[in-house]
Amino acid sequence: MAYRYAVAGLGLALMGLGGALLVQQPSPWRIALWLAGAVVVHDGLVAPLVIAVAALTGAFGLRLRGVPRAALIVAGSLTAIALPPLLRPGGTANPTVVPLDYLRNWLLTMAAVALAAGLYAGTRAALRGARRRT
Amino acid sequence: MRFPLRLPADPPVTFKARLHDARTATAVGRWLGLAFAVCFATGVLSHFFQHPPDWLADRLPSRPYWGYRFTQGLHVISGIAAIPLLLAKLWAVYPRLFAWPPLRSVRHALERASVAVLVAAGVFELFTGLLNTFQWYPWPFSFVPVHFALSWLLIGALMVHLAVKWPEIRSHWTRRSPGTLALPASDGPDRRALLAGVAAAVGAVTLTTAGQSVTALGRLDLFAPRDPAVGPQGLPVNRTAKAAGVTATAVRDWRLSVAGPRPYTLTLDELRALPQYEVTLPIACVEGWSKNARWTGVRVRDLLERAGGGPGTGARVESLEPAGAYRVMEMGREYAQDPLTLLALRLNGEELSPDHGHPARIIAPNRPGVLQTKWVARLEVA
Ligand code: HEM
Numbered sequence: 001m002a003y004r005y006a007v008a009g010l011g012l013a014l015m016g017l018g019g020a021l022l023v024q025q026p027s028p029w030r031i032a033l034w035l036a037g038a039v040v041v042h043d044g045l046v047a048p049l050v051i052a053v054a055a056l057t058g059a060f061g062l063r064l065r066g067v068p069r070a071a072l073i074v075a076g077s078l079t080a081i082a083l084p085p086l087l088r089p090g091g092t093a094n095p096t097v098v099p100l101d102y103l104r105n106w107l108l109t110m111a112a113v114a115l116a117a118g119l120y121a122g123t124r125a126a127l128r129g130a131r132r133r134t
Numbered sequence: 135m136r137f138p139l140r141l142p143a144d145p146p147v148t149f150k151a152r153l154h155d156a157r158t159a160t161a162v163g164r165w166l167g168l169a170f171a172v173c174f175a176t177g178v179l180s181h182f183f184q185h186p187p188d189w190l191a192d193r194l195p196s197r198p199y200w201g202y203r204f205t206q207g208l209h210v211i212s213g214i215a216a217i218p219l220l221l222a223k224l225w226a227v228y229p230r231l232f233a234w235p236p237l238r239s240v241r242h243a244l245e246r247a248s249v250a251v252l253v254a255a256g257v258f259e260l261f262t263g264l265l266n267t268f269q270w271y272p273w274p275f276s277f278v279p280v281h282f283a284l285s286w287l288l289i290g291a292l293m294v295h296l297a298v299k300w301p302e303i304r305s306h307w308t309r310r311s312p313g314t315l316a317l318p319a320s321d322g323p324d325r326r327a328l329l330a331g332v333a334a335a336v337g338a339v340t341l342t343t344a345g346q347s348v349t350a351l352g353r354l355d356l357f358a359p360r361d362p363a364v365g366p367q368g369l370p371v372n373r374t375a376k377a378a379g380v381t382a383t384a385v386r387d388w389r390l391s392v393a394g395p396r397p398y399t400l401t402l403d404e405l406r407a408l409p410q411y412e413v414t415l416p417i418a419c420v421e422g423w424s425k426n427a428r429w430t431g432v433r434v435r436d437l438l439e440r441a442g443g444g445p446g447t448g449a450r451v452e453s454l455e456p457a458g459a460y461r462v463m464e465m466g467r468e469y470a471q472d473p474l475t476l477l478a479l480r481l482n483g484e485e486l487s488p489d490h491g492h493p494a495r496i497i498a499p500n501r502p503g504v505l506q507t508k509w510v511a512r513l514e515v516a
Binding site: 004005007008010011012013014015016017018019021022024025026027030031034035036038039041042043046047050051065066067069070071072073074076077078080081082084085088089092093094095096097098099100102105106108109113 | 214217218221222224225228231248250251253254255257258261264265268269270273274275279280282283284285286287288289290291292293294295296297298300324327328330331332334335336338339342343355356357358359360361364365370371372373374377489
């Protein structure tokens with residue numbers, strides 16, 4: 001119990017330090033707006049979107065579980081980190097900055113995830129079938 | 135634990151779905167907590183290596199030579215790994231956002247406020263950090279001080295969160311903890327499949343980006359902002375000679391001036407005639423990418439000594455570039471006296487190219503790339 005209060009107290013102190021550093025910035029309200037925006041975009045956009053996908057597939061009788069869900073998590077995470085180079089506007093400081101063919105790589109990884117998930121699910125089904133026959 | 139969802143309207147369908155429970159929150163949360171702890175520790179370290187306060191400047195160690203490369207590579211790797219973890223964690227606890235009544239007591243209000251700060255700071259840090267590595271700055275504030283301030287806010291809110299949730303964390307720590315056992319047993323395989331998916335996502339984002347700093351993974355580098363193989367003389371560049379305003383004419387009449395009790399100047403040919411050393415040291419950018427290279431040049435400590443700098447002196451280095459946040463660089467004693475620290479004239483067996491700092495640049499062990507001053511014009515015993 002005492003530990004919990006000590007950790008919470010230290011946490012509050014560090015939050016205070018962070019807050020103090022923040023208000024010394026030229027326009028802390030703008031930063032606060034961006035912070036609030038981060039929550040709004042996640043809780044109001046990203047999370048509902050994920051839930052809508054699950055609800056939609058559910059409505060078509062597909063329950064997103066196991067391998068298909070894992071594949072979507074991997075594909076979604078890869079897409080999330082591919083978005084900055086794909087959407088970044090304007091030129092770069094020099095040709096060694098953001099130098100890859102990110103669109104090609106994104107398509108490649110999406111295909112690889114689908115293939116890996118298909119192979120995994122297929123192998124598992126085949127093994128299960130073989131076990132049942134013996 | 136089922137969520138006491140009493141939404142005024144129909145609750146969204148999938149909230150009936152499983153796994154929005156404290157076992158999932160704990161299992162994902164501990165990896166997320168680890169990732170953020172690593173980010174915080176390596177980030178604070180980087181801050182002090184980049185902007186040391188006076189009392190620290192002469193104490194910063196120049197070894198291990200790969201130290202900064204390792205910690206800053208890890209900073210970006212753990213930050214990217216935290217992206218799938220944060221999304222999974224927030225998915226698991228999302229129904230709690232709609233807890234009803236929204237505020238039960240003062241304590242509950244404070245608790246929710248601290249959670250709001252935690253989520254805001256967590257999402258913000260990962261978002262701005264990732265975009266910064268791509269040199270994309272769509273926000274109206276300067277990245278470094280804000281990212282730094284928020285890291286303290288985030289780690290503090292995380293400690294508060296852990297203290298508040300401690301009873302639940304403890305009772306869901308293992309598969310056989312009492313809280314976990316109280317959850318529907320049929321969720322077990324489903325949860326393990328979910329966690330395996332999250333683990334696979336962490337593996338995927340790590341493997342496709344870590345190659346920008348981990349040489350062995352270079353071929354898998356698909357989404358990182360840099361490819362260590364792309365660049366003049368086999369090394370990426372941040373600031374080109376053109377961007378720095380260093381022209382061919384400025385370089386033509388170049389002399390190195392060394393200030394101290396016995397000041398002197400040297401031409402490039404005179405520098406080439408001094409004892410040359412070859413070292414293998416990395417360029418390790420604050421943005422996370424890094425690469426080893428072979429550098430040849432004169433030891434900084436030899437140059438300082440000739441100007442009358444004793445064995446305990448540091449250095450002040452000035453670049454030819456007319457402006458820039460890092461035009462003047464201070465070098466603590468440990469760096470200046472390290473035999474690996476060179477005023478380099480050659481890179482990977484060739485004369486330095488303009489973008490790598492021709493005619494002469496600093497290369498020192500265990501230092502962020504922005505402090506490896508290019509186009510050096512003046513060295514001063516400090
Ligand atoms: C930056 C890191 C983290 C973020 C952003 C985060 C976020 C959240 C949020 C938003 C909630 C819901 C709070 C509520 O309204 O009750 C929550 C709950 C919870 N978190 Fe975290 N968390 C983090 C780290 C951790 C860690 C490291 C652990 C433990 C190892 C953890 C364990 C839990 C538990 C057990 C719950 C309660 C879930 C339930 O009752 O169903 N969290 N977290």
